[in-house]
Amino acid sequence: MSQPSLHCSDRSGFLFAHACDRPAAGTCSRCNTPICVEHTRTAPTGPICISCLRRRDSDSSRDSSSSSSSSSSSSGTTAAGAAAGAVAAGTFGGAGATGAWTGPDDGGTRDDPYFYGGEVANAAYYDADDFGAFDAPAATSDATSTADAADAPETDTGAS
C-alpha cells in the first residue's frame, strides 16, 4: 500500500463537492486515493471512498433503469459515458460526484448522510465545477475598472 498523502482527496460532501482538509488515514481500495476516516466506508474489497461508493451505486442504478426503460436509456448512457470519458481523460478537469445515488438497496448506506436520497442526492449530482460554469453578473462599479482597463491592450476573448 502506498504511503497516504497529507490530506484526504475525496471531495464528496452532503450537498456539494468541496475540498476536504482532514488528514488522510488510508487509501481507497478502488481508486487508490488517500482518504480520511470521515470519507472511508467498508466494502468487500476493503476501505472505499464516498466517491467510488456513489459511483458504484449510480452505475447499478443506471444498469437497472436501462433494463427496465429502453426508451431513453441509450441516449442518456451515451451522454453520460461521454462526460465520464472526458473527465477520465482529463479533458474537463475537476472531481466530485458524477452520479446520482437513488437506490434504496444501498448495502449499508441508507442512513449515511452522504447517501441520502431525494433532493439531497439531486443537489449532490451537480458539483462545484458545474456551478463554476455560471458567471455572476458584473457589478455596476465595474464601469470604473472598464475605463481603467482601456489603457491596456484589448484582450477580450470568446463570444462577442
Next chain:
Amino acid sequence: MRVLYYALGGGHGHVLRGLAVLSRLGHGTLLGPRRLAGWAETLGVDYLAPPEPYDPEWIDAVPTPGLLLVDVFPRGVVAELPPLLARTPAWLVSRWVSPAYYLHPPVRAAISRCYERVVWTEPPPAALRALDVPRIDIPAVILRPPTLTRAEARRELDVKSGQRLLLGLGSGDIQQQARLCRLLAKVAARVGAALRFVSAELPPLPPITPVFPAARLLAAADVVVTAGGYHAFHETRAAGVPTIFIPQRRRYDDQWQRVAGARVATDPRELEALVRRLLDGVVVAPQLVDDGADALARLVERRIQQRVLTEEEIASVA
C-alpha cells in the same frame, strides 16, 4: 486591397462579423487571429494573421486599404493600429460595448480623431450617443449561411432518429467551455437527450464537434444552450430554436443586458429544469431580422466607389 476588416481582439464575434461582411462584399481581406483562419478558408474569404511570435512592427507591412473597418476595439490608443489609421479612412464597426470604455478620454479622443463613422450593429447604450462621430445604425451582422433542414443537420451531427438533441455552443475561455460541456453532458444524461457541443478550441472528441458555421445546423437541436454572445444570441433568434442562455462576464460587453427577457439559467438545477421544460415541446417562431451584413457591405461598396456617402444613401441602405 480595397477593404481591410480588422478583427483582432481575441473573440469569435469580431471574426464572424468580418466574415459576414466580406462574404457579402465578395472581396476584401480579414485580419484576425491565426487560430480562426480555417473559418475564412471555409467561406473563401481572404485572411491575414499577425506573425507568431508577435512583432509590433508587422502592421507597417500591411498594404493600405481603400477603407479600414475596425471591429469593436478602436485600438488607437496603445495598440498597433495608429500607423494604419494615419494613412487610410476608417469606420468603427461596433456592437453593444461598455460605455466607460468608449468614453474613457484617450479612447474617445482616438475614436473622434481617427474614425469617419461608427456603425452600430446593436443599439448602443444611451451614454454613447455622446460620441461626436457620425453614426450608422444597422441590423445585426451575422453570417446567415445556407441552413440545413432538421433531418440533414441531425445526420451531419450523427444524431439518431427520434433522439432528442441538446446542442451546446462553446465560447470564451477554454476552461469555461470545458466546464459547460461537462455540465451539459450531465444534464443530457439526466433528461435522456443526446449532446453535441460545438467548440473551435476543445479537442474534437465526442460529444465535442468543431463544425463551422454552427448556424447551419441549429435546426438539428431541440434545445440550444449557449453564452450570451452576439452571434449566438442573434443567430438563435433568427433560427427560432429554443435557447437557454448562460451569460458570461466580459470586460467590454454585457451579455446579461443582451439576453434580458430571454431564457437564462443561473445554476445547474435551473438549467436542467429549463431543458426539461423546453424538451417537452416549445415552439419558437424564427424572428424576421434584416440582413445587417448585407446593408454594411452595400454601404462599404458605395463608400469606396464614391468616396463620400450622403445621409440619404445611408438611409436607403441602413
